[in-house]
Amino acid sequence: MQIADLALQRNKYKHLTDDEWRWFLQQEEGRQRTADKLPTFAAIPDWWYPVRLSCEQCSSELTARYKAQLVNPQSSNRQCLDLTGGYGVDTFFLSQHFAHTDYVEQNPELCRIAGHNFNLQGNINGSIAVHNSAAEDFLKIAGQYHLIFLDPARRDSHGGKVFRLQDCTPDVTVLLPTLLSHLAPGGRLLLKLSPMLDITQAIKELSSIPNYQSPLTWDIHIVAIKNEVKEVLLLSGGTGQITAVDLSQNVPPFVFTREEEQSAQAEMFNSQLSTADCYYLYEPSAAILKAGAYKLVAQRFGLQKLDPNTHLYVSDTLISSFPGRVWKIVRPLTYHQIPLTNANILVRNYPLTPDQLKKKLHLRDGGTAFIIGCRIAGKPTLLFAERL
Numbered sequence: 001m002q003i004a005d006l007a008l009q010r011n012k013y014k015h016l017t018d019d020e021w022r023w024f025l026q027q028e029e030g031r032q033r034t035a036d037k038l039p040t041f042a043a044i045p046d047w048w049y050p051v052r053l054s055c056e057q058c059s060s061e062l063t064a065r066y067k068a069q070l071v072n073p074q075s076s077n078r079q080c081l082d083l084t085g086g087y088g089v090d091t092f093f094l095s096q097h098f099a100h101t102d103y104v105e106q107n108p109e110l111c112r113i114a115g116h117n118f119n120l121q122g123n124i125n126g127s128i129a130v131h132n133s134a135a136e137d138f139l140k141i142a143g144q145y146h147l148i149f150l151d152p153a154r155r156d157s158h159g160g161k162v163f164r165l166q167d168c169t170p171d172v173t174v175l176l177p178t179l180l181s182h183l184a185p186g187g188r189l190l191l192k193l194s195p196m197l198d199i200t201q202a203i204k205e206l207s208s209i210p211n212y213q214s215p216l217t218w219d220i221h222i223v224a225i226k227n228e229v230k231e232v233l234l235l236s237g238g239t240g241q242i243t244a245v246d247l248s249q250n251v252p253p254f255v256f257t258r259e260e261e262q263s264a265q266a267e268m269f270n271s272q273l274s275t276a277d278c279y280y281l282y283e284p285s286a287a288i289l290k291a292g293a294y295k296l297v298a299q300r301f302g303l304q305k306l307d308p309n310t311h312l313y314v315s316d317t318l319i320s321s322f323p324g325r326v327w328k329i330v331r332p333l334t335y336h337q338i339p340l341t342n343a344n345i346l347v348r349n350y351p352l353t354p355d356q357l358k359k360k361l362h363l364r365d366g367g368t369a370f371i372i373g374c375r376i377a378g379k380p381t382l383l384f385a386e387r388l
Contacts, residue, residue: 002032003025003028003029003032006025006028007025026049026050026051026052027048027049029049029052029055030049030050030052030055031049033052033055033056034049034055034058037060037061038058038060038061038089039061040061041061041089041117044117044120046120047117047120048113048116048117049113050087050109050110050113051109054086054087054110055087057086057087058086058087058089059089059090059151059192059231060089060225060230061089061093062225062247062248063223063225063230063231063247064089064090064092064093064094065093066221066223066245066247067090067093067094067149067190067192067233068093068094068096068097070190070221070233070235071094071097071147071188071190071235077099078097078098078099078146078147078184079098079099079100079101079102079143079144079145079146079147079184080094080095080097080098080100080101080102080145080146080147080148080149081101081102081104081142081145081147081148081149081182082094082101082102082103082104082149082150083104083135083138083139083148083149083150083170084104084105084135084149084150084151084152084153084170085103085104085105085110085111085114085130086105086110086151087110087113087114088103088105088110088113088114088117088118090149090151090192091103091114091118091128092117092118092128094147094149095118095127095128098146098147099127100127100128100129101127101128101129102128102129102131102138102142102145103118103128103129103130103131104131104133104135104138105130105131105132105133106132106133106134106135107132108132111130111131111132114130115130118130134170135150135170135175136170136175139175139178139179139182142182143182144182144183144184144187145182145183145184145187146183146184146186146187146188147187147188147189147190148179148182148183148187148188148189148190149189149190149191149192150170150172150179150189150190150191150192151191151192152165152168152169152170152171152172152191152193153168153169154167154168154194164197164198165193165197165202165205165206168193168194172191172206173205173206176206176209177209180209186237187237188235188236188237189234189235189236189237190233190234190235190236191206191233191234191235192231192232192233193231193232193233193234194232195229195230195231195232195290197232199220199222199232199290199291199292202234203218203220203234206218206234216236216237217236217237217238217239217240218234218235218236218238218240219234219235219238219239219240219241219242219243220232220233220234220235220240220241220242220243220291221233221234221235221242221243221245222242222243222244222245222287222288222290222291223245223247223287224244224245224246224247224248224285224286224287224290225246225247225248226246226248227246227248227285227286227324227325228286229286229287229290232290239257240257240258241255241256241257242255242256242257242258242291242293243255244285244287244288244290244291244293244323245287246285246286246287246323249285249323251321251322251323252321252323253323254284254285254287254288254291254293254297254323256291256293256296260296261292261293261294261295261296264295264296264298264299265295265299266294266295266296266298266299266303266304266305267298267299267303267304267305268304268305268306268307268308268377269304269305269306269307269314269376269377270377273329273331273332273376273381273383277316277329278316278328278329279314279315279316279328279329280314280315280316280317280318280319280326280327280328280329280388281312281313281314281326281327281328281329281372281383281385282301282303282312282313282314282315282319282322282324282325282326282327283311283312283313283324283325283348284297284311284313284323284324285323285324285325288323288324289311294311297313298313301313301315301319301322302315302319303315303319306374306375306376306377307349307374307375307376307377307378309349309375310348310349310374310375310376311348311349312348312372312374314329318388325387326387326388327370327372327385327386327387327388328385328386328388329383329384329385330383330384330385330386331383331384332381332382332383332384333371333382333383333384334382335360335361335382338361338362338363338371339384340363340367340369340371340384341362341363341364342363342364342365342366342367342369343361343363343365343366343367343369343370343371344365344366344367344368344369344370344371344387345357345358345363345365345370345371345373346370346371346372346373347372347373347374348372348373348374349374349375350373350374350375350380351380352373357371357373368386368387369384369385369386370383370384370385370386370387371383371384371385372385
């Protein structure tokens with residue numbers, strides 16, 4: 001039963017107090033909202049769920065497991081600290097790789113829920129201690145850790161979304177020297193940051209630390225699901241490697257360095273498309289585009305770039321392992337040659353928005369065909385394409 005319908009059935013649950021009724025609805029809503037996102041939790045009897053906002057903001061099981069495999073420890077007595085515990089999804093999966101994990105959260109209700117969930121028998125390999133505290137206060141008494149994880153809150157005092165490091169809570173740029181002082185030898189920091197983050201600026205802010213012996217080097221992981229970037233992860237102690245991955249795609253991650261992208265040579269498409277040609281059109285995954293591998297992706301897969309500022313690529317043979325979306329180009333079009341009444345509209349580096357183009361072409365949304373507006377060698381062009 002949908003929550004909206006269940007909420008109207010209050011008279012059937014007269015034996016529950018108002019507080020018990022609200023808790024009951026919260027549990028049913030949490031279970032329904034996160035069943036696909038967190039299947040492991042959905043299968044555990046008596047698992048507790050927090051309020052809707054916490055369920056919406058928490059990591060998915062896919063992304064939490066990805067973070068956990070980044071920091072697989074080398075010994076059995078290692079310690080982990082999650083300074084921004086929240087619902088505890090990341091804590092739960094990280095803890096399975098550590099002997100002991102400290103969960104820190106300033107919201108007492110989230111601590112109560114997390115404490116109950118972590119104590120369910122058989123759910124974890126390592127022990128988890130729950131601390132109801134602000135991150136800054138806990139660090140005053142904290143010991144040494146092999147991993148310190150932070151997911152700073154990305155909402156301001158009015159509930160609006162923020163993404164600059166300085167606007168998040170806690171402010172990692174201020175807290176960083178203290179965090180480093182709590183790392184055991186070989187320990188690492190793992191930061192989960194906004195998908196909207198300016199990565200270049202963030203790395204600059206987090207690499208030069210006052211009174212620290214050498215610049216920090218961060219590995220960057222850009223994690224997407226179903227072509228939507230969900231997380232930007234920074235892992236200290238790396239080599240500057242960038243990994244772009246879509247966890248819903250069955251293709252290897254795209255791994256590179258900034259230097260490789262800077263030195264890459266992308267061949268430009270300088271032919272004329274016609275109905276006699278057979279071309280395949282490629283758009284890199286959202287993770288690769290966020291990573292900025294615009295030239296290197298063309299070089300590695302032997303593709304031609306349509307325009308320096310159009311991040312679409314073509315080849316005359318199909319590359320099935322490409323990490324992104326692929327279409328077969330049926331033919332180029334003019335505004336007066338549209339053979340459809342319904343189509344999916346896509347624009348990349350084009351002078352009209354999707355809605356403006358749809359209106360100009362007198363098209364409705366839907367169907368399997370794509371009309372793609374883009375620039376090819378500087379010229380606005382329409383392509384009729386079929387998704388593969």
